[in-house]
Amino acid sequence: xxxxxxxxxxxxxxxxxxxxxxxxxxxxxxxxxxxxxxxxxxxxxxxxxxxxxxxxxxxxxxxxxxxxxxxxxxxxxxxxxxxxxxxxxxxxxxxxxxxxxxxxxxxxxxxxxxxxxxxxxxxxxxxxxxxxxxxxxxxxxxxxxxxxxxxxxxxxxxxxxxxxxxxxxxxxxxxxxxxxxxxxxxxxxxxxxxxxxxxxxxxxxxxxxxxxxxxxxxxxxxxxxxxxxxxxxxxxxxxxxxxxxxxxxxxxxxxxxxxxxxxxxxxxxxxxxxxxxxxxxxxxxxxxxxxxxxxxxxxxxxxxxxxxxxxxxxxxxxxxxxxxxxxxxxxxxxxxxxxxxxxxxxxxxxxxxxxxxxxxxxxxxxxxxxxxxxxxxxxxxxxxxxxxxxxxxxxxxxxxxxxxxxxxxxxxxxxxxxxxxxxxxxxxxxxxxxxxxxxxxxxxxxxxxxxxxxxxxxxxxxxxxxxxxxxxxxxxxxxxxxxxxxxxxxxxxxxxxxxxxxxxxxxxxxxxx
Amino acid sequence: xxxxxxxxxxxxxxxxxxxxxxxxxxxxxxxxxxxxxxxxxxxxxxxxxxxxxxxxxxxxxxxxxxxxxxxxxxxxxxxxxxxxxxxxxxxxxxxxxxxxxxxxxxxxxxxxxxxxxxxxxxxxxxxxxxxxxxxxxxxxxxxxxxxxxxxxxxxxxxxxxxxxxxxxxxxxxxxxxxxxxxxxxxxxxxxxxxxxxxxxxxxxxxxxxxxxxxxxxxxxxxxxxxxxxxxxxxxxxxxxxxxxxxxxxxxxxxxxxxxxxxxxxxxxxxxxxxxxxxxxxxxxxxxxxxxxxxxxxxxxxxxxxxxxxxxxxxxxxxxxxxxxxxxxxxxxxxxxxxxxxxxxxxxxxxxxxxxxxxxxxxxxxxxxxxxxxxxxxxxxx
Numbered sequence: 001x002x003x004x005x006x007x008x009x010x011x012x013x014x015x016x017x018x019x020x021x022x023x024x025x026x027x028x029x030x031x032x033x034x035x036x037x038x039x040x041x042x043x044x045x046x047x048x049x050x051x052x053x054x055x056x057x058x059x060x061x062x063x064x065x066x067x068x069x070x071x072x073x074x075x076x077x078x079x080x081x082x083x084x085x086x087x088x089x090x091x092x093x094x095x096x097x098x099x100x101x102x103x104x105x106x107x108x109x110x111x112x113x114x115x116x117x118x119x120x121x122x123x124x125x126x127x128x129x130x131x132x133x134x135x136x137x138x139x140x141x142x143x144x145x146x147x148x149x150x151x152x153x154x155x156x157x158x159x160x161x162x163x164x165x166x167x168x169x170x171x172x173x174x175x176x177x178x179x180x181x182x183x184x185x186x187x188x189x190x191x192x193x194x195x196x197x198x199x200x201x202x203x204x205x206x207x208x209x210x211x212x213x214x215x216x217x218x219x220x221x222x223x224x225x226x227x228x229x230x231x232x233x234x235x236x237x238x239x240x241x242x243x244x245x246x247x248x249x250x251x252x253x254x255x256x257x258x259x260x261x262x263x264x265x266x267x268x269x270x271x272x273x274x275x276x277x278x279x280x281x282x283x284x285x286x287x288x289x290x291x292x293x294x295x296x297x298x299x300x301x302x303x304x305x306x307x308x309x310x311x312x313x314x315x316x317x318x319x320x321x322x323x324x325x326x327x328x329x330x331x332x333x334x335x336x337x338x339x340x341x342x343x344x345x346x347x348x349x350x351x352x353x354x355x356x357x358x359x360x361x362x363x364x365x366x367x368x369x370x371x372x373x374x375x376x377x378x379x380x381x382x383x384x385x386x387x388x389x390x391x392x393x394x395x396x397x398x399x400x401x402x403x404x405x406x407x408x409x410x411x412x413x414x415x416x417x418x419x420x421x422x423x424x425x426x427x428x429x430x431x432x433x434x435x436x437x438x439x440x441x442x443x444x445x446x447x448x449x450x451x452x453x454x455x456x457x458x459x460x461x462x463x464x465x466x467x468x469x470x471x472x473x474x475x476x477x478x479x480x481x482x483x484x485x486x487x488x489x490x491x492x493x494x495x496x497x498x499x500x501x502x503x504x505x506x507x508x509x510x511x512x513x
Numbered sequence: 514x515x516x517x518x519x520x521x522x523x524x525x526x527x528x529x530x531x532x533x534x535x536x537x538x539x540x541x542x543x544x545x546x547x548x549x550x551x552x553x554x555x556x557x558x559x560x561x562x563x564x565x566x567x568x569x570x571x572x573x574x575x576x577x578x579x580x581x582x583x584x585x586x587x588x589x590x591x592x593x594x595x596x597x598x599x600x601x602x603x604x605x606x607x608x609x610x611x612x613x614x615x616x617x618x619x620x621x622x623x624x625x626x627x628x629x630x631x632x633x634x635x636x637x638x639x640x641x642x643x644x645x646x647x648x649x650x651x652x653x654x655x656x657x658x659x660x661x662x663x664x665x666x667x668x669x670x671x672x673x674x675x676x677x678x679x680x681x682x683x684x685x686x687x688x689x690x691x692x693x694x695x696x697x698x699x700x701x702x703x704x705x706x707x708x709x710x711x712x713x714x715x716x717x718x719x720x721x722x723x724x725x726x727x728x729x730x731x732x733x734x735x736x737x738x739x740x741x742x743x744x745x746x747x748x749x750x751x752x753x754x755x756x757x758x759x760x761x762x763x764x765x766x767x768x769x770x771x772x773x774x775x776x777x778x779x780x781x782x783x784x785x786x787x788x789x790x791x792x793x794x795x796x797x798x799x800x801x802x803x804x805x806x807x808x809x810x811x812x813x814x815x816x817x818x819x820x821x822x823x824x825x826x827x828x829x830x831x832x833x834x835x836x837x838x839x840x841x842x843x844x845x846x847x848x849x850x851x852x853x854x855x856x857x858x859x860x861x862x863x864x865x866x867x868x869x870x871x872x873x874x875x876x877x878x879x880x881x882x883x884x885x886x887x888x889x890x891x892x893x894x
Contacts, residue, residue, distance in 0.1 A: 039671065040670065043677070043811070046674075046816055050819055051812075054820050055811055058670040059563060060564070061563035061565020061566065064565060064568075175572055176789045176790045176792050179788055179792050181798070183788070183795040183797065184789060184794055184795055185788070186565040186569055186703055187565055187702060187703065189798060189800035190800050192761055194761070197761045197798065197799040198798045199762065396762070397762045398760065400760060
């Protein structure tokens, strides 16, 4: 058997290596390993609980706003109990920040991070006969294409031109709109337990609206181009390529979401509802989520077997490097004992807002297109939310009755990458315990108690990885596309550490079969 | 693309960056005009960080990142998030990093944890390469290291008490290992894109020495960290007029000093430069400054003061109009305010009536706020 190690994975957040066991030119087994630990949950212990959102926002600089938000929710739950809501305007402002965060994050992922893998869905790829070029496409550089589907092959010159002419200015506009309500971005500064600090003026609202209106126009143009031109082009001109993309990266087909953005004007109904959806597409009915059913397993993680368990009762993990059979520092979260995929595909399927192209119900391309679908959804909704805020500007943004009290609480939210849970225990007015179960831990989890693979590992199985004799290496573009389609964020997923942990990795330089 | 004198001056003007660079303009233009034909290699590596500094850099405008790369002849050979590695080669990214040449500029984002807490890739024999080893190897080759963000500068967020992974800044590692390569700290969580881009620009234009000459006691280019935020703050007048917020989210514009603002102990030009295309900055969004550019961020001693807890500080009592720093002894002033105004002149080096008036007002405010705070703490117990 041949082993291939892809390291470091680039254009994802954080430090990740992926090991593939190959048999007959296909991936027979897969292991995903994170290579950075920071221990941020330890840093908040013993501090004022209101510091936790500020410090834990720094778990990730890409989806920064969401950890602050979720931490704030956990503290509000711990101090004020179930069903507490800060003033309506605070909720509205937090929702707008979340909406802009999702819009920015998905757009950045689809262009800067995953985009080059698909040549931004043709937007910056080599000119392909029969494909209408969008108005923003830079001129083709004229270099010959090396694959049968040149529209999927990155043209670096064009890509940089597009980066300059469209991608960078658009993402910047979104972040400017967010900074109007957040002070600065990344790591916005205004959400805190009990509400938000910022008191927007009519001018602020108008400016944020204008900026997001621009962003929205661009997103609609891209969305229309992908569905009206690019996907039909793939279907007609490159059916073999399309079929390949719909048959890899299928994964576990269990989906989980907690729901996000309660709307104060609709009785706090969530913008996207949560749910657990098992065995899709055979079963299409999601069931409600019970947080008590979430468990973290450590059988294949380098922690002693007493570590792990239910989130609120979990002891601090006891590292045990060299545990027989273990291979990862990430724990394996399971819902009702099952590995679950989280993220835009999960949310869109649970809310019935996306119909997969693949007959398997999921694929590397569906994961990416579901993200585009959600991007448009948020880009539209956030405009309404900003206008609605403009109609309520006189209302308070901070609850004076909010006080830090001892207790324990959960915060759940849906960052761009999927279901996020924060747990806090406050005693003596200080943070006594903290746990985060973050989206990428679900997706990148190692094997669970029954030996079943985590979602990314499962999605890699069976992927063809041809040997390129001329270049002298295995062509790993397909596994890389699959890993990136989950938009992994490693800084989030491995936030725990060991005192003297060493990662030893059996990396074998690939040899020709 | 080569940058003309006019284009460059426009760039500098748009940056607004330098009252500092203003003085050097002729020299910069001269440097540009005689700029070497070849590109200057720059590699950007990440340690224990969150990628926030990279995202902040993407927010730059005039020039944007792509313009900067072409204008400043910057060859960004390795960047974990934006690079176009040879996409089909499993070790392609690593090969590009290994090719970092002598004399290039190394940009570091993220703190330096001890040993195997952070690893990037592995050697041919399979042993992992620690981030420390990469810094050692590439740092010795580099002509200067630019430490972007508070983590790379001083350890930052992951070095907060109890510093679980032994994080510290690049300078600390170089001191431990006797590496002489100069290090420029550009702290901030994240740093402003202008601070980062202008520092890179000057370095690749061959003027690293200007930056090195400008460094303050914490290794930062003093252009970007010129004075206490409190002294530059657009809300300074509310402090001077004693309109001071007592809780977060007050609808009126007020000074945030009593709800934890670190402006009086934090040096940066945020209030002037502002963030995200100049639309806002923390205090203008009514959010107290958290002092994210300072070496002590986010609190390295046990039980650090919370970010929303008031920090008493001498800087707050030295309004810029007075030549000498004036230590405000609030306790005795509070007592003296009840006694006779005459005793105030003995406390104050200046002893002016105006100052006495301010002092009495402040002291009264402090006493009021403290007793209220004490009540709050009891209430929240």
